[in-house]
Amino acid sequence: MAATRSTPLPVVVLISGSGSNLQALIDGQQQGQLPIDIRAVISNRPNVLGLERAEKAGIPALTLDHTVYADRDAFDLALMDKIDAYSPELVVLAGFMRILTPTFANHYLGRMLNIHPSLLPKYQGLHTHRRAIEAGDEYHGVTVHFVTAELDGGPAAIQARVPVLATDTEASLAKRVQQQEHVIYPMAVAWFATGRLLMQDGKSMLDGVPLPASGHLIDTCDH
Ligand code: GRF
Numbered sequence: 687m688a689a690t691r692s693t694p695l696p697v698v699v700l701i702s703g704s705g706s707n708l709q710a711l712i713d714g715q716q717q718g719q720l721p722i723d724i725r726a727v728i729s730n731r732p733n734v735l736g737l738e739r740a741e742k743a744g745i746p747a748l749t750l751d752h753t754v755y756a757d758r759d760a761f762d763l764a765l766m767d768k769i770d771a772y773s774p775e776l777v778v779l780a781g782f783m784r785i786l787t788p789t790f791a792n793h794y795l796g797r798m799l800n801i802h803p804s805l806l807p808k809y810q811g812l813h814t815h816r817r818a819i820e821a822g823d824e825y826h827g828v829t830v831h832f833v834t835a836e837l838d839g840g841p842a843a844i845q846a847r848v849p850v851l852a853t854d855t856e857a858s859l860a861k862r863v864q865q866q867e868h869v870i871y872p873m874a875v876a877w878f879a880t881g882r883l884l885m886q887d888g889k890s891m892l893d894g895v896p897l898p899a900s901g902h903l904i905d906t907c908d909h
Contacts, residue, residue, distance in 0.1 A: 694723040695879040698774040700765075700782040701729045705736020707780040707801060710868035711875060712743045720872055721879045725772040728765070730784055752784065762790040776878055779833065780871070788835035796885040798833040799878065801871050803863050805845055805900070806831060810838035815859045818850055825907060826850050828863050829900075830874040832885045841890040842901030843883055844870045849907045870904060 694715075699708050708727060714720035727740035730752045740747035750768055755761035761784075769777060779800040791798070804814040806829040818826040827847040834840035846866035850859060877883035882893050890897040 691721075691879075691881065694721045695776055696772065696774045697722045697724050697776045697778055697875070697879075698769050698772050699724055699727045699740075699778045699780050700769075701727060701734065701736040701780050702731050702783040703734050703736060703781050705734065705739045705780065706864060707867055707871050708736050709739050710872050711778065711780070712739065712745070714872040714876070716743070720876050722776075722875060725774060726769075728768055730761075730765075730782070736781070758785070758787055759789070762787045766790060766793055776875070778871075778875060785837060786833065786835075791833055791835040795834065796832065799830055799843070799871075799874060800833045800838075800840070801828060801830050801867055802838050803828050803860070803867070805829060805847060806838055806842060815856045815863065819854060819856065819859060823850050826859060826863060828867050828870065830870050831901065832890060834888075841885060841888060841897075842899065843874045843877070843890045843892075843897065844902045844904065845900045846870050846904040847907055866904070866906065 701708055711720060715722055724745050726746045726748060728748045728750055729737050730750055732749045732751055737747040750765055752761045755764060775797060777794050777798040805827040809817050825847050827845055829842050830844045831842045832840040848862045848866060874883060884891050890901060892902060
């Protein structure tokens with residue numbers, strides 16, 4: 687296991703929207719439960735709520751509008767420059783709605799986390815709540831995983847499982863999943879910040895032991 691660090695882990699958070707997961711990280715940090723220093727929040731969309739949340743917390747809030755770049759490569763290279771100016775040891779994708787180039791993913795390999803609203807490897811991509819309801823699934827959930835060049839395909843660190851109820855709409859199911867997002871993302875970031883969680887040989891390791899493919903499982907469906 688890595689030695690305990692004496693300074694908070696420098697982090698950059700990437701967002702595209704409301705930033706409720708960012709808020710969970712800010713709250714954890716402010717409550718002294720998360721030994722991180724969020725050095726910057728960067729959004730690819732201007733004027734989103736997440737940027738306001740960052741400003742309110744006194745964190746530099748930047749916009750890098752992907753629409754003004756010629757192509758995906760140009761945007762990702764500019765974004766890498768912006769991120770690296772803050773020398774983060776961890777990049778946190780918190781609702782960052784962009785497909786990443788392999789160059790970008792590989793540059794941060796082992797030091798970039800994402801949260802995806804499904805029980806990966808199920809439902810990679812978009813509209814996960816709708817797809818789970820339409821498939822008649824009994825369970826749904828959310829995964830925190832390391833990012834690799836494969837979309838939503840990196841090794842999982844934590845999964846939270848929630849029930850799908852007969853009465854669920856996309857919105858009600860999304861809400862139940864989001865409650866768990868705000869629990870498991872700070873948890874995974876805390877593990878990484880304290881050296882407990884790392885990616886090795888393509889696997890997530892916790893306390894020196896490989897995690898199962900699903901990651902550490904938090905099951906809210908236990909009766
Ligand atoms: C979350 O549902 C997350 O799982 C997905 O994007 C959404 C971001 O929400 N990747 P927020 O911006 O953190 O509120």
